[in-house]
Structures are given as C-alpha cells and as structure tokens.
Amino acid sequence: MTDKLSNAQIAWRAAQDIADGAYVNLGIGFPEMVAKFQPPGREAVFHTENGVLGFGEAPKPGEEDWDLINAGKKAITLKPGSAFFHHADSFAMVRGGHLDVAILGAYQVAQNGDLANWSTGPKGVPAVGGAMDLVHGARRVAVITDHVTKDGKPKLLEACTLPLTGVGCVTRVYTSLAVIDIEGGKFVLREKLPSISFDELQALTGATLHLDGPVADLIVPEV
Amino acid sequence: MTDKLSNAQIAWRAAQDIADGAYVNLGIGFPEMVAKFQPPGREAVFHTENGVLGFGEAPKPGEEDWDLINAGKKAITLKPGSAFFHHADSFAMVRGGHLDVAILGAYQVAQNGDLANWSTGPKGVPAVGGAMDLVHGARRVAVITDHVTKDGKPKLLEACTLPLTGVGCVTRVYTSLAVIDIEGGKFVLREKLPSISFDELQALTGATLHLDGPVADLIVPEV
Amino acid sequence: MDKRIPTLAEAVAGIADGATVMIGGFGGSGAPIELIHALIDRFLATGSPKNLTVINNNAGNGHVGIAALIEQGMVAKMICSFPRSADPKVFTDLYLAGKIELELVPQGTLAERIRAGGAGIPAFYTPTSYGTDLAKGKPVETFDGRPYVQERWLKADHALLKAELGDHYGNLTYRMAARNFNPLMAMAAANTIVQVSHAVEPGGIEPEQVITPGIFVQGIVEVPHPAQEEELNRADAHYPEVAQ
C-alpha cells in the first residue's frame, strides 16, 4: 500500500474548493472536520439540519449548552449573524437549492454519481437522517472518503451494491488518494498523489478512471 | 315587503353563535361587523389572512399605522397576546382546519352548501382573495347575507348560477329574515322573523325550506 | 460576507426584459416602493426592463409602486389573488383592453405555491378551488375520500422585498403585518433584493428573532424612512411625478 492522505488532509483538500460566501452543510462525523480548514480570507456559512445557520466551533468542555447543538448532537457555538429556524424551514433551505455545497461521507460512490452512505444492509437498525434530502438539494454534492474500504476493497464502483442514498447526485469525490469528478456517467481523474501511479490508482478503483486533460499533483500540507 | 334585519342585526345574530375562545375569520366588508357584537363574557380571537391573530378594532382616524392592516386593507390595532406571521403560516391556519369559524358574505348559496361569493361573471376584473381557501379550511363556514338580492331575487337557491367559491362548504346561513342550516343537501329552517310567515319566507327562497323540529323566533335587538 | 448594495439603482440593475419578479407586500403594507420606483427610473432611462411577469397579491393601487410599474407598460402579466382595488384604473383599463395578462390564484394557494418554489416542492395538493373555475385543467386526486387540486410551485428570477432590519448576511426582520408574502418570496427567487429600513451589523438581530435567514437573500439596500403606499395614495401621488 502506498502513502495516503489522513482524514484531516482529505478534509483540508475539500475545504479549498469552498468559495468565499458559500452556504455549506457538512455531514455528521468526518465531514464536520472540513470546517476547520477554511482558507484564510474566505468565509463560509455553515448550516445544520436542526435549524441553525452561521454557527461556529465547539465550545470548551464544560461550557456546552445542550439546546445549541448540530445535527450530530454535538454542542456548537454561535457567531454574529447566525439564525435559528424550524425543521421545515431548514429543509426548505436544503431541498430548495439554497445550499451551495454539501460534503458527505460515503460507503460507496458509483461512476454515474449514485451515492450509498446510509445503510450497510438489512442488519441492525436503519437510520437515514437528513442525507437523502441533502443529496437532492444542495447545488453541489461532494464526497470525502478513504479511497478503499478498511479491508482494501474499492469504494468507487461502476454501480453501488449497498442501498442508495441518492441517484446521480455526487459530482466530486475527494479520496485519500485522488480528486475525481463525476461527469457524463464517468469518473474523471483530476488530481492524484504524486507517489501513486495511474495504474496503481486504477487498480484500487472499481470502475474505469478517465482522463480529460492533465492530472494535477494532489499536494496537501501536514494538518 | 315585510320587516327585515339590518346588516348590523344580521351580524349581531351571527355573533351569538361564536363560542368563547373561538378562532374566527371574518370576510372583508359586511362580515367584519360581526366582531362588534361579541357577547359579554365571551372572547373570540380574530384572524386576518395577511398575518395577524388577535387584533382589535380600528384605530382612531389619524392614528393609523399602515403596516398594521387587515385583509380588507383597513387599519387595525393590536390586543395583548396577538401574533404576526407570514402568509403561508396564515393559510396553514386556514387550510389546516385551525379556525373554528369563518363568516363570509355571499352572492348565492345552494341547498347543498355550495357558495358563490367571488365573481358575478366574466365582466370586469376577477378577484378571489382568500375566500376559496377559507371555505375549505375553517371547521364551520357560515354566511351572512340579505335574504334576497337588491332587485328581490332569491340568493338561497337549489343550485348556484354564478361561479362557485366552494363546493358543499356552507353549513349555516344568517339572512335578513331567517337562520337556515344546510344539512344533508337541504335548507333546514331554524329561526325566522316573527313578522314573516313560513309561506312568505318560502316564496323568497329559491329552494325548498325544510323543517326539522320547531322554528324559533328570530329576535334581534336594535343595534 | 457583506450583502449590502450601495444604491437602489445598483440593486435593480440585474433585472432583464421578460423576467419574472416577485414583489412583496399586501396592499401597501410591506411593499418595496423605493425599489419599484428605482426600476421605473431604469426603464425611463434605458427602455428596460419590460415584458415583466409580476407576482404580488394585488395589482397595485393609485399611481405609485406596482400601479406605476403597470402604468409605464413594463408589465406583460400579473399573477395575483386580488387585482381589484379602490383605485383600480391602471390595471383594469389594460386588462379590459386585453393588454395585460392575468393569472388569478386563490390567496392561500398563491402563498403556498411560492413557499413550495422556495422549498423544492414541485407540486402539492390543496382542497382550495376544487369544483370551481380556477381549478379547470388542473389534476384532481382523492385522498382519504376527499378531492384535492394539484398545484405547482412558483419561482421567480428576482424578488423585490421590504424588511425592517437587515444585517450584512441578509438576515431580516419585518415590521408588523408588513411581513405577509415577503419571507416566502425571499425563498422562491433566484435573486432576492431587499430594501431594509435599518441596516445593522451582524449580531444586530437576535438569532431567535430572525424571520428570513440570510441564505435566502442576495442583496440588501438601506432605505431609511421608506414611503408608505397608502399615504402616497391618500396624497394622490404619482410616480414619476406629474405636473398637476
């Protein structure tokens, strides 16, 4: 196995594509990390499903107010210019196309943009939350993920085998090895770690990687 | 022509049927008069389509604030416990069945409860406002009206001839001569002026008046 | 992030010929008179925008605001619930002459269609208008034994709105019943421009008191002491001013 980006580094890379002034929803867990890496001089406004816009980072331990949480039920803080609203207004923002970008985790992504990130099958208690709304609402839906599963199997596939979250919704995938766009039903490689060859990357990917112009080096600082 | 109730007296009679604690919408114009005649000891809360609940009477001339108006665009005042909301929430109250009663004017009412009160035909500029929502939203839809048109023609009919506002929506009609319920597709006479005979009333009504128990005297004070 | 626009002229500069424009207000309450008049100024100076589709509960009163917009011949179509008014001459004359189109929508359906546009709901069912002329041609479906009419969302290219407070992020509050359609239209337009009576710094509106969150707003322009349509009409005002 070659070098790969840490989760923090994947989040850093995804953060570089968030424009100044963007309204952003970050999925529960790993994607929340993207907020830490906003480039200097750019300001994004973060949305959480449970009715807060413009929140800030976590409070210090012991200073939590449990009426002020995010969709992951973690305590948050407010920044000047924040707003509260109820769940129907919150999902009007989502479904109505008012979010510029949603960044989500994934179990699997297919080359046509299908996403599977809510269920690993019929075992256990199913839970979907707001993921199905986000994938059909935000103007741009991006995924951050390890390039392969813990046991080394591809997560980028010709077709998802797990239950779908949404159909044809993902347009860019930031992995631990590469940045890949989804265009016209194909994976198009944009950036890859300099330490991995195209053929090595292709071998770790469950569908054909296409080229459309030069592939940039994916260079991410230690974070 | 026999004696008849004034508009104020019709409004007075309709007001007697509004229970304590009722949420009420009064149509533009003549129905607005009902608010003046709330019986002592009873409190109704008035709703207006443009987003106010719990408003009071008109301000003194010269003291109007034109950001504080009712659906008829007349200036109103606030009472303690009032609330503002937007138009979608306002019609959620209407359509969602949260109003106890709506009292509306009518061009025509049919014995099956059909109401025509928005258009006198293809001439002129059509305008519907909130009437079509109110007739299918409030738990009880009552009409107040002269018993006949200005030229003496019946307004209570077997079937409306003017464009409908709603189908089968009216359950009680307060006229200048009588109080009539609509039940099972029939006009059922409940009260009439003592000075008019049943046959005289029937002659002024465009559909059969049914009896279901005794007919009370419609006695209304000078107001 | 700072959504403030310095002038009314810049605020309305992006509205093109043929655009669909939602205009806030119910009668004169909440009507963005200064934004509308800025649009008229632009039209008088440049001949554009024209052929507008305007969405508002009414079709203007007197000779200011929406009535003045119609009077200038800038409006090809009105979508509204109550185009009659105490002084209806402008719209009425054009309508009866067949020179302006009207889509008449029940008021609650109009509000809900606009909200649906903002909320990503392409269609919904309502009992309103079932069995009436206004339901003609629309799909009907029965739920739980009761018939309902299918209605479609309404969206717009632009919304011109009036609010009380507005901060740099576009968070808004409204003054009393001037709220009406304004928060809904903010959601349903691609470009929502708001005249605010007081521009405040971020933090100048309590987060719990925000009525329209800034995500729905593209620009605000401060108009202190805005004109009130009702008062203009009582003074028989015309826009642009005419020699009496």
Next chain:
Amino acid sequence: MDKRIPTLAEAVAGIADGATVMIGGFGGSGAPIELIHALIDRFLATGSPKNLTVINNNAGNGHVGIAALIEQGMVAKMICSFPRSADPKVFTDLYLAGKIELELVPQGTLAERIRAGGAGIPAFYTPTSYGTDLAKGKPVETFDGRPYVQERWLKADHALLKAELGDHYGNLTYRMAARNFNPLMAMAAANTIVQVSHAVEPGGIEPEQVITPGIFVQGIVEVPHPAQEEELNRADAHYPEVAQ
C-alpha cells in the same frame, strides 16, 4: 382565554391507548422530558396509555424521555428519521426482537409531512428518496423532466412539546436550536400540549417574536428549570429511578 393547565398529570390525562403522539425535540434539544415522564407516571399508575405511535426525529437516548417510554413498553410504533443513538439499547433490542414497528422517513420529508399535516396539504412531491428503498411503493411523478416521490401528510392526536415562553393564549417562543420540530408538530396535532419554561401574561411576548401562534396550541403547563436529556444521560439517569 387561558390555556394554562395546572399540573403535568392533567396535561397528559387525555392521551388514550393507541393514540398517535408527536413529541418535539431533536435528540435532547427541545425534548419535553417532564411531559413524557408524566405520561410514564400515568401508565405506571393506570396501565394506560399503551400501544402508542410516537413521531420524533429519533428513538430516544439512554433511559429517560422517549427511551424510557419505549422501555416501559408503551410504544407500538416509531416514526422517525434516525433511531440510532449513542446508547441505543432500548429501541434497538425491541426492534431486533420484532417487538416494535419502525417507519423510517428522511428527516426533511418527516418535517415536511408534519408541516403538511398542519397546513391542510394532504400530499406533496419531493426529490428526496427517489430511486431508493425508502421510495418503494410510493407514487412517482415527473415535473419539468425530473422525477419526484409523492409523500402524504402526517397528523397526530396529540403533540407533547417544549417551549421557552408561553402566554395564556398559547403563543410560544423557543430557546435556540430547541425549536426544531416543535413548531411543526404544534400545527399537526389535534391536541397540542406544551411545557413552557416560563408562563407569561398576554403581552409578555412581542407579537413579532411569536414563533408558534396560540391558534396551534390547546394547553400549556409551566415547568421551570426543565431537565435536559443530554445532562440526564451523562449522569446515567433512569426514569423511573432505579436502585443502582
């Protein structure tokens, strides 16, 4: 008009076996812990209510609130978006044993279905869940070339909610993100009962700051200094209290 109810016991007295009950809150934020515990008290004393259908975003955490309600065996069915939790034992065990029914609904669809119930909209279309297992069996229609799933309204016999301020008319405000589903559920239940942290006189809430107008509320009961589910769970609380 005075919608105040003196005691929690009276506030929950009207809930019958088999009732559908919406319970406000998202996780512990906005969860009406005291109302839920009053319902458990009634069940322990009388054996009723049971066979409840409960609508909430989640399926409880730890051993208080909704989790305790489920633990008592009072709940036959949950309608929610995210029944998994950090301490999911109660719901999970019953669900995997086939002893409790689950209707899983995407969170935005859940919110919109509840709002639709309150707003008299029997059905609407959403892009959410199209092409997924959760859309199975639901009508699909194409609007403007894009497929949408038809969803039905959700209503309830009762709603148990938590608010910050409540006046005699039932006008409510909420504290920060504790708003969440509470205002929607207030609209969608025939009998909406709210625990408020501060009961105030009419006029004690500015009309522009009312979030839930009183027309949607049947009763309020004052619960000063309400418990916070998250804090109870961090203290490993159980309801009713158990010997450790």
